[in-house]
Amino acid sequence: MNPETLLILPILIPVIFAIVALPFFRKQASSAAVLVLIAVVLSFGSFLLIEGSSAQLVHPWVDNISLNFSMTGWKALLIGFAFVFQLMTCLHLLTSLRRIAKPFLFAFSILLAFAATAGVILTDNVMVLLIFWEIFLVALYGAIHSGGDASEAVARKALIIGGASDFLMILGLMLFFIIGGRPEMTGMISTGSSFTALISFILLFLGAGAKAGMFPFHTWIPDAAEAMPAQGFAAMPASLEKILGISFLFTITHSMFIMNDTVRLIMYLFAAATIFVSIIPAFIEKDLKRVLALTAIMPAGFMIAGMATSEAAGMAGALMLMLTHATYKSTMFLSAANFEERAGGTSLEKLEGIGRIMPYTALGFVFAFLAAISLPPTGGFLAKEMIFEGLIAGGHMVMFAVLWIGATLSVAVFCKIIAVLWAGNAQVERSEAPATQTLPVLILGLASLAGGVIFFAVKGIFGRIIVFDDPYWLSAAYHPSPLAVASLGVYLFGALLYFLAREKSVTASATFNQMGESPVLGTALRMAREKKFDGYEIGVKVLEWLAGIVFRYVERLIDLVADGLIAFGRWLFQPLLSSIHNGVYCNYLGWVIAGLAAVLFFLFGTSHI
């Protein structure tokens, strides 16, 4: 088989397995899990065969849309990462799939998502990218819904938010193509060159940001974390979806537009909002999966800020954070799935001390925790350092301060989680999850821990996509500089914040609960929990209200007028028509003769025209 054909196998194999083979195992969850694993292994195998090549497949489709796929070093890195998450998730599913409410739907959705991910990464055509992106969205809907009937509302929320943001992106792309004069995602158009360019950028940015979980499109994420199986969240919103969103944002900021200060400011505002609207509620959140989801939103703010710097260090840092975050957050969610299975839920109160009875799972979680708080030598450390460096190099000190505060608060939140897992009295019997479920946690945990080292190894690939100097990389190692002091401050202040709050709490899970009692912040957080600030909920209410007004006062009114006119016409003409249409034969005959006369007059009387 030639490399060109092999190129599409990572897309085709999961689809074929999902449609052809999986339905035979509708009622056998364990066999379905094996099938999913086989599909991913085969798919991975086909990827390995072409990984080093620069294969390209171009098949004309319609108009300027061609089925255009290629393999590059950067794509190989992304898809390689994606496969690692997929393999680990599948390994986990071998024993955990049967515990999911709708296992068949989940397995089907996850295979579809894997195929769509490969499609998004491998394609070079924007239309095809959109198609795979939407398939991913539909797969996400299915994966969330597989959590049970109650989770459908959340699934719908994710689909509608995703769909709406994609429509914005489509409009942005069309405007871009009009400005660029060709349907390609390159052009380096200055955002300051015209109003259309600015609008195009904003629309594309919102679309890509929405995929990455940016404010205000983020509200489905905590709900989905609670409703969908944790394994699904590990594989999709926590990892693959963020990778897709941020890599597209990178394309926008790196290949499509030259950003000016206006759009930079817009991006910073969205980044700051994303950081704070996610990390502050995380302090008082009482469910582990929701905390993890909120802390999965926050890094999107960091990544957007890194991209907005237009500095090589900032952009490389954002890309690295994208990969490292996917690694550690997947670890955490797979751990959460193990905890949930044993404790029967993920409320922090229930999970107190569970780390001691599930040591391997908890160990993997701790590795991920170290990456999450960005301790060296993790990838998280390297990524955050580079984003900070990019912000300082660009002179964006206010944003640097915002990110620094966000990172510090994040350390405090994660300290609370670790304390919950390791402190207190366990409420369940000691028993670790099966090896198939602990192994992925440990492997991904170790990968999170060694992230910095791994990224040094793949430096060449980063170097090919972003031209930057070695000092940026070197700065990742400890050396005396103001930035090193700032980074140290993140750990110290974060830990200090946690310990101060912990002293005032009876249990580890109740730490920071005091925040919920403060008059202003507490009220705001309570309102946020009640979804008073949820853009989707507000949007739905506004939409329903608007639709109600239009329906009642415009559409029904038109109908009333139409009915009235028809009734009036009937009233007016019915007596006349009744007298004409009276059932008397000679009457009808008269009409026929009159009609014939009219036709004859028409034929001969108008012959002068």
Place this chain on the structure above:
Amino acid sequence: MGIQTNALLVISIPLLGSLLIPLLGWAGLKKATGPLTVILIGAANILTWPLLLPVLHGGMWHWSYGLYRWISLSLTVDALAVFMAFTASLIATLIAIYSLGYIEHTDDEPEYYFIVTLFLGAMMGLVFSTNLIFLYLFWEIAALACWRLIGYYREPDYIWKADKAFLVTFGGAVLMLFGFVLVFLQYGTFEITELRGHEIGTVALVLIMAGVFSKSATVPLHTWLPDAGVAPSTITSLLHAAILVKIGLYGFARMFCNGMVISPRAQTGILIIALASAFISACAALKETNIKRMLAYSTVSQIGYTFLGLAAFTHNGYIGALLYIMAHGFAKGGLFLCAGIIEHGTHTKDMTKMGGLIKKMPITAIAYAICALSIAGIPPMAGFFSKWFVISGLVEGGHKVIATLAILTAVLTLFYMMKSFHVVFLGESRGESHAEGVPVMVTVVAILAGLTILTSILLQLPYHLASVADGERLLKLATLVWR
């Protein structure tokens, strides 16, 4: 068989063949009327196949049979006509097959099948006609057939709604006829081919558009369409997916995209009406709880979308609109037929009394989901590509604000379609629910859902046909400029 004979057969087989159906009924062969209808409509569809290849290669044929001075039966076989004939007859064939399972227990089967066949015959006559008088003639045959079919169940309220549909569409058509007369007085011809490139007056345009909008159920002349939901589901499916509302769209495409010229101000006016129609009816669909009325409002909204594509008068807009006629036909046909299965099973049209039907009707549920996603414009369904080209056409034509508002309407569509799927198929059952529909009905909805996906996989074919239609349109305009 020549192109000319072929085209004449496409028109005459259903039109004249329909007359055989009552004869079979009178001869006591009621059961044979359904299969005969399938054969007649299916034959019309099969006869469009040999026309596809010649028109794909850019072929175009025109004949005129003079009847009286300026009244002649003028037929044109071009990409636009074949595209419409193929799409409408294919969907109508599937609906006729579905009817075999749906309508068998009613009393007036021969009448039903007679009018359905006549209805399609009128549509076929209309799509190949390029003389305004014949266009009007077939237009009105369709209106009469529609009137009889909407009131098929004979309940007083249903008859009132059938009368309403007839009066609105007939009223619009009469105004359109006056418009044709004004055009004739201005240019001395009823031939669309001779009117090509001529700008028509505002009064004539308004009168013609009254006919077009009333037939295609565009706001404010739309209210008859939701009311027509009292008809059997097969008929609503025909009205929405294959024939009636598509007549208005086709009329507009034939008269204004491939024929007469309108001023930029009039174009803006049409775009605004189309957008308002798409938005207002999307709002109504969101609030409606009767499944057939909800789908009807959705049709009004999507027709507005299609008008946006046509009235943009751009390459992408035109292609998008034609593709949408096909994509919407498959998807909406499927949705109405799903609604028919649901109504049969639950004995209600009220969505709030449904719920949890996916467990009892899994195939219908999947077909409904696929068709709903297509209407919502989610890829890889065919609706996505059509909407892409329509919006692209609007942007291409410089109508960026309208394109933005059209996208907002698309979001609204996604919202109400997902809501309807949720209310009908998911959650707990809130009322009566039986098992899946009879095999023939379920097979047809599955085929329509399959066609929705297949159209996007084999997008080259409809796209190429639509491109040829657009190429012919542009060629004609270029020729006029040169002249």
